Amino acid sequence: MEAIAGELARLRAEREELDSRIRLLESQLDATPPASALPAGEGDVGTAGARGGTAACPIRRGNGFTPTDMIHRYSRHLLLPDFGVEGQRKLSQSSILVVGAGGLGSPVALYLAACGVGCLGIVDGDDVELNNLHRQIIHKEAYVGQSKVKSAADACREINSSIKVVEHRHTLKPFNALEIVTKYDIVVDATDNLPTRYMISDCCVLLNKPLISGAALGLEGQLTVYHHNGSPCYRCLFPNPPPVAACQRCSDSGVLGVVPGVIGCLQALEAIKVATDVGEPLSGRMLLFDALSARIRIVKIRGSSSVCMVCGENSVFTQEEFQKFDYETFTQSPMSDKSAPSLDLLPESARVTCKDYKRLIDNGESHILLDVRPTHHFQIASVSQSLNIPLSVLEEKLHMLEISLKETMDASTLNKLPSIYVICRRGNDSQIAVQLLREKGFLSAKDIIGGLQSWAQDVDPDFPVY
Template identity: 40%
Template structure:
């Protein structure tokens, strides 16, 4: 039953065809898990809280950084460095005190996924990486939970609804993970600041439709939105019964990046600091963009990731080469390319990149 206050709060829902009090009561009884409190997680959590979902679970281990503020509109400049889960929970309670919030300041993994997801009716993917998407998908299959998928990159976004009454799932769309080098993340390729708001709102919309049993959710359909042209497409997803291959959870990092640990050698920022202090003879290469160097630098030789193929001759062949970027992702890609193309074995990725250096070596260095 809805209270008098709830009837007043949600009154704009009630005149809607096929909605009414019954659908609102379904929202009041529902429990939704949101994996990721970033660009997609901000609008998804806000709209579901405002709409009257009873319980919202939030999973994220990250803290707010200044580069988040371009698209993650729940956060403020003075909140940089604070837990995203804690901040999101606080702001959702301020938006709607009726909503119960469960906070998980951690990374979803194969050990905790089933026990966490078991508590909820529906899971929404607001992440930015393939291992977690496959993990969410497989856990939802094992526990028969609907899964709202969302993805953004540059100017384009995608949304789909998986695993409703054994409908198509993520593995029907992507049977195998793509080559990591062929799918750069938003740190490398960028993302339009407004795009997460658009795609996240559509994800929230699909969740409400599934919970309330209204409309036609994107079941066995992939919705694609291009913000540059304002064109949309809906592609049919064939149900190949890929769920039948899922009998348990696996190591998803290994599944998506089978050669990651085998191919790329790493050094820590402490090891690099010692090399610098000892004045060792090595080459330090920075594969970030010029504007990033203006924020923070280790004084390495700047060769942006996209320019690596045209500058292969600048890579030392007879001494140790340390490659770095902001977090270690782009530098890892550069090393994989150079090892594959030139067969070099003297390349080392700086684990954690500039961010780790700021945390462990130079706290005065500006993080972004």
């Protein structure tokens, strides 16, 4: 009986403590005046500069939600002993910027909105495309062709109209990054290119903001928290950018839709942990995810580098230098895959346009069309009567080309070697292939400028672009 009485006393004490915490939360909600809704859209960059909000981005309690409503909405959070009222309060007073509204940014933004972050900023300069939808789950078909930020912000407001969502409908660049990032407590890097990763990290160091950084490509992903609790910045780990050939994007190599979803969910979790001081963030550690084997590994990474040019002890990297720094030149890669540079390796005499090649077909000229894309690309779509020998194995399989040339010449009424026209996806690999072929004696080889993308644009609008 004494044990039962003791247990009852303990439970009553816990209930009284919980009731007290709920009353505290109610009083805090009542004491917070409703904020006027700021207009969202281009130029709306007001955000919270410190947890608790500022006049630029006040924490909104709009649409008639009462304190009782808010407790009911977040009741499953409040029931968690390790999170509870205090964790929810801190989250509701925090401001988080999500850079990128794509595969990673979609789950990040949705979960931060649903969980009740006080102010959610979303920055992205792109529009929604049909090939985004398999992984960028925040967007709907109806938004194809519209701003990603508008689409993402509307989705977040539909989930939780009590939070403030700020739209930044432009690409984050050195000239505007400081102004935007300075108004948020935490930054989530949900981008997919190297120069932007360096830029966001440098900006967060200069403004002393924690950075939740994730990446997903193919069937793998990774995640860490930079510049927080002694953890390194991105430059500490990678003072020099990797070779261009090692920097792939999902637009080149592909990505299984659920993989950025997994990493994005984990980024949202880390952002919430940092915002609320709950748990142990991935500071000084990196999570590695392998989708095929369903394995997650966490490895320790080295601490901040004392000689880092941005966060090191003797760093002289200033905000003025940051705004002038050319990240694309530094990494030798573009911030947008839409501005990916085209190679220029061949003289004009070794190249033809897609329209020129179409006229050649229409005239019935005997020739070989060599497609040097990887085999799995060739299986997606190809031009009729093309021969597929991937660039990676072209040199060792030249005999296949020789056989095809002989067969074509035998079938032709003309007693001359047929010309070779080389095509790829975008017109870069085909130039490399033509260089190789000419060096090996195939002097009639010519590049088709712009590859299959130009073919779809200039010749056959029904040809699938991927």
